[in-house]
Amino acid sequence: MKISYDGKRFFNNSSGLGNYSRDLVRIVATYFPENDYVLINENQTEKGKEIVALPQVSFVETSKGSWSRQLKMGKDAQLINADIFHGLSGELPLIWKESPIKKIVTIHDLIFMRFPQYYSFFDRKIHFWKFKKAVEQADLIIAISDQTKRDIIQYLKVPEEKIRVIYQGCHHAFKENQSEEFLTSTKEKYNLPKRFILNVGTIEERKNLLNIVKAINGTKIPLVVIGKKTKYFNKVKKYLVKNKLENQVQFLENVSIEELAAIYKLADLFVYPSLFEGFGIPVIEALFSETPVITSNVSCLPEAGGPDAAYIDPTNFEDIKAKISFLWNNESERKRRARKGVQFVQKFKDESIAKEMMNAYQSLLKN
Known part of the structure; x- marks a missing residue:
């Protein structure tokens, strides 16, 4: 199985979404080394270097051009014959080829909906549009808590059977x-x-x-x-x-x-x-x-x-x-x-989370 990931947060964020991305790739690659794990991004940075050094983890540079993450990253995943594309931070690419690929997105929270006063009008609209497009495209949505699952159902109007709760671990x-x-x-x-x-x-x-x-x-x-x-x-x-x-x-x-x-x-x-x-x-x-x-x-x-x-x-x-x-x-x-x-x-140990995530990947490919 070849699993590709949106590598933006993995390489560019030092905490929060970056930690989630690095921890997830590290633990699935560690506990299930028989698969290929590919991080796709515009460039590599020092963050997560030790994870990309694992023999089963690799990096692919996104095709050049403006809006490459939104318009080209998905097609790049298909060009390398990935079975799955996993958006790790509430987003999925907008454009895809016809070749088959399963799409997963992780939603961390919908705080911008619950506490709109902390966000500008423009940011709220952009966040909502991105999340709504992602959950519509996704074959499976990962919620990091039951609370987030309830919010996805309430605010994004997603059927419950499309969502699976898989908790986060920590460093x-x-x-x-x-x-x-x-x-x-x-x-x-x-x-x-x-x-x-x-x-x-x-x-x-x-x-x-x-x-x-x-x-x-x-x-x-x-x-x-x-x-x-x-x-x-x-x-x-x-x-x-x-x-x-x-x-x-x-x-x-x-x-x-x-x-x-x-x-x-x-x-x-x-x-x-x-x-x-x-x-x-x-x-x-x-x-x-x-x-x-x-x-x-x-x-x-x-x-x-x-x-x-x-x-x-x-x-x-x-x-x-x-x-x-x-x-x-x-x-x-x-x-x-x-x-x-x-x-x-x-x-919340690594092994438990890795097993749950791999079960999600495998069950998606069976459908």
Whole structure:
């Protein structure tokens, strides 16, 4: 079987859709090396170089010309006799030859429909048009959570039988046991507190960092935040200054994936009060890191967090404060939830996801 992929996010995105693309190709190529996996893009970059180096993974340059991804990538996949084309980020090429090829698209979320206020009118229209065209063309749609599946049915009017839920995993660094030396050196490098709570993700309104900051106001609990700053950061900063909390909250950027995995392990708690997610990869990362999780009781987050995460109303900072205080002061309960969380998160291991994705590929070719 020859499976081709839209390689744009694989080669060009450092997080989010890029991580999903690289992890997916890596795990199916690792667990099912009998197939050929071909990444198609305008060019290669350093990102994912170690995956393309696998003997069963190769790169094909898209035919030259404007709009090549939309107009030529699909035909390029057919020219190399691929059995399947998989669009990894909600899009499929618009033009195809008559020769047979099965088309799959992964839809991560429809946040632009649920929270239109975070997007311009133009962006909403473009996103909707791309997603609608993709699901119409696709022989199979992969949703990364039951929440996303429900949204695809509701907003894109897709029949349920055309959708299969296959969860995301996370980078293998979070599943490895870093040495004590590395943990210590990471702690020293970033001058981390002896004990702290952690938040990871883009600092934007939907991720709701301000309510964590409000929750720790009046406590002495240190907070470490790792994520790219947006305009919303200014709102958070204003609150920190007004309430003299600047020394209680530490912001980190440009942290390597190995260091990030170490910081998860060093944290007492991971707090993620997002208002909405397609899946919530940081929750999975924390669970693999044996760090207890406090997260929102909305969207897909209970799917990712499992029965032993602590759930909060993300709009109620007093609820967040109560859960943080309870777990911060209760070591035995933290350990219990961490232990149970590791058991639950095994369903997101590479091998399980690879098998589910390969079953999807194989079943599609049988039809």
